[in-house]
Amino acid sequence: MVSRTVNSTTKLFKLLAACWLGVLLWTACKEDDAKPANLEGVWLQEESSTDTLSFWQDDAFFELSRENELRNGQYLPATGSGIYEYQLHPDSIAIRSMLSSFSGYQKFYYSLRGNELTIENFYDKNNSQEHILTFIRLE
16 A cells, blocks of 8 residues: 555656656747847947947846937937837837836837847937938947
8 A cells, every 4th residue: 555655656756747847848948038149239320320229138128328418408318318128029129118107018110130220210209300220239
């Protein structure tokens, strides 16, 4: 009777271990939605030469830095400056500003070719001339 209980306990333990191993392998092999390492670094906007995107390693955030502008008699960061959270998709990037009261993501076109990042204008709503912006990697 004791050997039968030990035998069934051993089988149960082996089954649980196999299931646990399967779960670990599945999560380890699952495609990662985080940003690819090739976005890491600082990117300079080609036309303005003042707007920069800074993507941090192993993070789903980036910072948009823009030159200061005079508003209401004070120099303040230009509209759109700040930290953004993002999610990459095959042909789009979903972005949400961490400074906005709107907590949803908005999708924008993007393309990455080597050290050139093209992205739909997501921050300068006053500039209707440039719908697609090009950034060049600095670092």
